[in-house]
Amino acid sequence: MANRSRLIEGCNMRWWFRCRLWVWWGGIVVAVVVLLALVCTALTHTYTNYLLRSLEGPLPADDPELLTYIREELLQPPSSEPYDLLEKRNVAQILVEESEVFYNKSLRTLFKDKSDGFFVEAGALDGETMSNTLWLERELGWTGLLVEADRTAYLSLITKHRRAWAANVCLAPTPYPSKEMFYIYPHYPGPLALSLGFKMRSMHGLTKYNEKATSSSWFTKVQCIPLESILLSLGVTRVDLLVLDVEGAELAILGHFDLQKFNVLCIEWKKKHEIDSVVQQFKKRGYVEAARLDEDIILVQHGSQYEGRLNTSTHS
Template identity: 30%
Template sequence: MLIPGASCVQEEDVDTREYVVISDTPRSSTGQPAQKGDRENSLFSPQSMQHQGFSLKNRGASMLLWALLAASAVLTWHSYMLGERLDNLVKVVSRLHGALQPMHEAQKRLAEKDEEIEQKVKEEIAARKNSTQIAQGMMSDAERLLQIALERIERISGAAKISEDTKKLVKDALKNITYDAKTLYTHDEAEVQKMLEMEQEDSNLINYVRRKMWVTPSPRTVPYNLRSPGKMDRSEGQLPAFLDIFENSTGKYFIECGAFDGEEISNTLDLEERYNWTGALIEASPPNFESLLTRNRKSILIPACLSLEKKPTKVKFLHKGTVGKIFNSSEHGGKEPSLNQNEKMIEVLCMPFFTIYKALDRQEVDLFVLDIEGHENEVLHTIPFDKTNILVLIAEFSHGVKFSKDHMKEYMLKQDYRLYEGTKQNYWPKENFMFIKKGCKYDKKHP
């Protein structure tokens, strides 16, 4: 085998390289084949190795040296691979940083929004100078959002998708919120002036009801706080007719306007307590509403008066126990009446019934109770019945101010309702009409 010598020089077309010939035959220093004696004196002979200091005892050190050289090569290789990985990691971090940049910008915008909100709160405090009212507004917003969130999740995902722990957290949060009746009837004057120009279907008006005139139901786990617990019929005789029409149905929905304190002469408490109904209770009088808050009703409470027009109005309300009503100066010769110690004249904000109906966002209302001491006909004329789905309606006619009871009956028959004339009525013929929507599920039993 020929190997070029290390000191050879190559010139043009002339191969002057010297070659060293290696063969298996040992040779002497003169180039002739080595003899026996030469082998003994060769570089790799035991005698030569001993002469050069390489004894058999030092072979272990030589092997260790080779092992260290091999380990060094391995470490060099791993260092190279680690460097490659670090480079890749730097590239990944760089891409991640780019992806996180929008998040950082969003956080910055949120921080700016927080500052804006804080400034608005300061302005609100400076304008109202009423910490109780501000705190109440914040609690009202919080509890409304919690309840809406729970209802939306149940509607979209199904109640089974929500853990009981989550439900309990929400309900406990709602249960611990307290309300001040006077604050609930207090409204920002600038907002009121704007609302007085809005029509009853205005989305801003509907959202205002949800945001400022809304007390969520007390949880079913919280017991009622009644003066007469266990009483079988708290209505004035209407309950037998209800049970006849609804056939003891459970889980239905009502709206009661003129809710008073939520217990005395209540048309809906028995349905709610015994038949698991729920709904909305509307009360115009702040003193009455204060009592209503303590009953732990399982329905939404709305501190509002019903407007006699198709837009919000501000009126004077005569608080007079169970017979409080919108003050009509024509009944008193254009003058305000003299009041006894149990009566009060209060200025209240009235909302159209249809605005509240839209705020409740119900596809169907099984029962609507209208008992507002004389203005029932006027309220009925504000309702677009072609845009509502009220199946059964009871309205008091005995205190009619502007329209007669015959006018009420005639008007409701034109709205595709018929008069209930069942055998279960008791108090009905004297003071109230009850109408059933033609063709609805409750009309089948009473054609």
């Protein structure tokens, strides 16, 4: 009887351990199944949302997820550190362009009594060379948005510690984000290389809008974001000055949203025979020509405080 009892007790113990083992493995299997189900559900949910939104067409400029992405991933906030500028050491200032003098004089006349304004400068280069907005920050306390698609120029820009938001993107020629081909002229050493400095990079731009891009140019794809989307992500509803130096893409960039939030526009248009036609297009959208020097145009919103302050058109 004692042997039989011990045998039964041993069997019960083995059965108990087997049950615990089955329960343990069963728990692991259930946990894995639940985890896989959650992952699959999450992936399916994200995919479904993306699919449904894609069926409706390209992302709208005010898409909430797009605006969050711009704020969190693309925008560099204004710096509070001391400026780190080349100033007199900037070799690009050895040769001062006539257009630089024109813009500086004209904008100082327009904004001489305007403090704490907001600007947008697209084609900002290194944030110092040929900048039309740096003096507004330093002398009148402005802030704004600096846009530069050229990665080399942008990396230099953010070292200047500008008091403005910065983005290493191009402004989209469409009302939705896109990837566009960007051309970069090869910079061969030459007699002007030293004196031009970052000015040599000012001729880069979107390939489809510039006939001068050649087989010797370098090409890369860049992320383009609608200006409207960037301003929405910043909560900006009024822009005192918009400077566009984007090598031919100006009309495409400005053609798909309301311009009434911009007081003053500075635009460079390389095809001089088209400038009068371009000015007429902006007149139809509520702007008047305030000044012109060759291919550089300044337009102000009709009825704004800036209308009539300038009368310095020089056609050639």
